[in-house]
Amino acid sequence: xxxxxxxxxxxxxxxxxxxxxxxxxxxxxxxxxxxxxxxxxxxxxxxxxxxxxxxxxxxxxxxxxxxxxxxxxxxxxxxxxxxxxxxxxxxxxxxxxxxxxxxxxxxxxxxxxxxxxxxxxxxxxxxxxxxxxxxxxxxxxxxxxxxxxxxxxxxxxxxxxxxxxxxxxxxxxxxxxxxxxxxxxxxxxxxxxxxxxxxxxxxxxxxxxxxxxxxxxxxxxxxxxxxxxxxxxxxxxxxxxxxxxxxxxxxxxxxxxxxxxxxxxxxxxxxxxxxxxxxxxxxxxxxxxxxxxxxxxxxxxxxxxxxxxxxxxxxxxxxxxxxxxxxxxxxxxxxxxxxxxxxxxxxxxxxxxxxxxxxxxxxxxxxxxxxxxxxxxxxxxxxxxxxxxxx
Numbered sequence: 001x002x003x004x005x006x007x008x009x010x011x012x013x014x015x016x017x018x019x020x021x022x023x024x025x026x027x028x029x030x031x032x033x034x035x036x037x038x039x040x041x042x043x044x045x046x047x048x049x050x051x052x053x054x055x056x057x058x059x060x061x062x063x064x065x066x067x068x069x070x071x072x073x074x075x076x077x078x079x080x081x082x083x084x085x086x087x088x089x090x091x092x093x094x095x096x097x098x099x100x101x102x103x104x105x106x107x108x109x110x111x112x113x114x115x116x117x118x119x120x121x122x123x124x125x126x127x128x129x130x131x132x133x134x135x136x137x138x139x140x141x142x143x144x145x146x147x148x149x150x151x152x153x154x155x156x157x158x159x160x161x162x163x164x165x166x167x168x169x170x171x172x173x174x175x176x177x178x179x180x181x182x183x184x185x186x187x188x189x190x191x192x193x194x195x196x197x198x199x200x201x202x203x204x205x206x207x208x209x210x211x212x213x214x215x216x217x218x219x220x221x222x223x224x225x226x227x228x229x230x231x232x233x234x235x236x237x238x239x240x241x242x243x244x245x246x247x248x249x250x251x252x253x254x255x256x257x258x259x260x261x262x263x264x265x266x267x268x269x270x271x272x273x274x275x276x277x278x279x280x281x282x283x284x285x286x287x288x289x290x291x292x293x294x295x296x297x298x299x300x301x302x303x304x305x306x307x308x309x310x311x312x313x314x315x316x317x318x319x320x321x322x323x324x325x326x327x328x329x330x331x332x333x334x335x336x337x338x339x340x341x342x343x344x345x346x347x348x349x350x351x352x353x354x355x356x357x358x359x360x361x362x363x364x365x366x367x368x369x370x371x372x373x374x375x376x377x378x379x380x381x382x383x384x385x386x387x388x389x390x391x
Contacts, residue, residue: 014065018073021056022100022115026093030117035070037063037110049285049330050158053323063110070113074102082106086185089115101187118187130164131281131332133366133374139338140277144172147219149276150239152226154251160283160332161248162187165222168246169193172220181222182209198224206231214238223247229264236266239274253368254278254337255356262350272339272347280335280368282389284381288328291319297383305373305383315382331380333389335368 025033025046032047042063044056071078074087089100099118104111127137143151151168153161166188173179179193184206186195194216198204206223207230213221214234226232226249239245251257257278261271292314302313316326337343337360346359361367366374372386 014062014069017062018066018069022089022091023093024055025115026091026098026117032117033113033115035063035066035113035115037107037112039109042066049325049327050283051285051325060110067104067111067113070102070115071104074100076102076104082111099188101185116187127167130160130167130334131284132334132336133371135364136279136334136336136366139336140168140279143277143338144168144244146244146276148239148242148244150236150245150247150274151276152257152278153246153248153281154254154257154278155281156250156252158283159281160330161281162224164279164281164332165246165248166190169220169222172244177219178217179220179222180213180216180218181224182206182213183222183224207234210234210238214243218243220244220246225249226261229266232261232264232266236261236270236274240270245274251280253353253357254280254335254365255353255360256280258347258356259351259353262347268348268350272344275339275347277339278337280337282333282368282372283330284333284372284375284385284389285327286329286331286380287314287382288316288319288322288326290321290328291316291326292379293317301383301387305369305376305386307373307376307383311377312379313376313383314379315384327385331375333368333371333375335366335371337365338363 021033021044028046028048030046030048034045034052036043037060041060042058043054045052045054068078073089076085076087083106085104087102089102090097091100101116101118103114127140132140143149153164155161169179170190173190173192175192181193181195182198183195185197189195196209198206198209206227210223210231211234221238221243223231223235223245226235226247235245235247249257249260251260262268294312295315297313316322318324318326322328340363342363343356343359346356369390372390375381376383376386
């Protein structure tokens with residue numbers, strides 16, 4: 001793809017170049033746009049389906065002009081010494097606008113820019129579009145009908161946790177309910193929801209914000225992330241005193257979220273009462289539907305996944321539609337743990353995550369590996385992708 005444009009003086013038209021970079025990125029469904037100077041010049045890369053692709057390279061002198069243009073659009077400081085800055089751009093696209101979040105950071109080679117695309121369609125989906133199966137959807141819908149409890153979403157960075165939380169929040173957003181959030185930062189504004197950026201520089205941490213928000217008569221609270229004992233304790237207390245609390249936490253699997261909270265100092269008897277639902281998730285890269293074909297994977301891969309006989313396997317070989325990558329689009333893979341009575345009783349014993357995981361599977365939980373395999377068997381993803389996600 002060509003992003004470079006020139007004016008009559010044969011010089012790069014910076015305004016048009018920046019607009020083209022943003023427009024083309026949004027059109028191609030990028031999640032992030034990276035503009036990075038290096039010793040030999042400047043490079044622009046798009047993150048598509050979790051992978052960075054180079055789309056433009058130019059002379060390093062361009063960086064100063066592009067940086068100045070982006071700072072103006074994001075209403076950031078354009079003079080003074082380089083320093084970290086964040087801002088937002090409402091970029092016109094087709095018949096509306098797309099919100100862009102701009103992050104600028106100084107490096108030894110110059111200031112780098114990362115622009116996150118906050119298109120609304122990426123946040124408000126149906127549960128099926130997020131990758132939940134029908135049984136998981138039934139469980140989730142049953143849980144969120146309750147007026148209280150703790151719902152956790154866990155996984156590594158870039159696994160779609162915020163998308164899942166925003167989808168749940170959007171389903172709960174009705175005039176009869178009071179919804180409040182604490183985010184770092186607010187990425188998508190939702191009508192009727194009171195959303196707040198945390199700001200540690202003025203003492204507004206997740207924990208402190210939760211204390212104040214509990215005095216705002218909320219029905220539903222969303223906490224961007226549980227990072228410490230204080231935040232965890234207030235969230236759990238809120239969940240057992242009549243509030244529905246949604247939050248993320250960083251663990252590798254659903255059972256690990258329970259162990260993490262206990263290790264933070266949360267009393268097991270409180271956690272067993274508060275916690276209702278944990279979703280551990282990953283984002284799988286889908287086979288491109290335009291070049292997907294049946295194939296026989298290496299025998300060791302089939303044995304590693306203990307795949308049943310008679311299964312057909314698919315992968316994509318790469319085509320113009322997927323830019324030769326063989327993958328197009330992403331879908332969530334979910335491991336959903338419902339806190340049943342036997343699991344509540346186990347939590348009281350301060351168990352290991354292996355013990356919790358084993359019992360949850362007996363109680364009907366589909367593990368991340370099995371969830372990935374279901375998508376392999378349906379032809380959505382390759383066997384290699386399933387292994388990458390669940391190793």
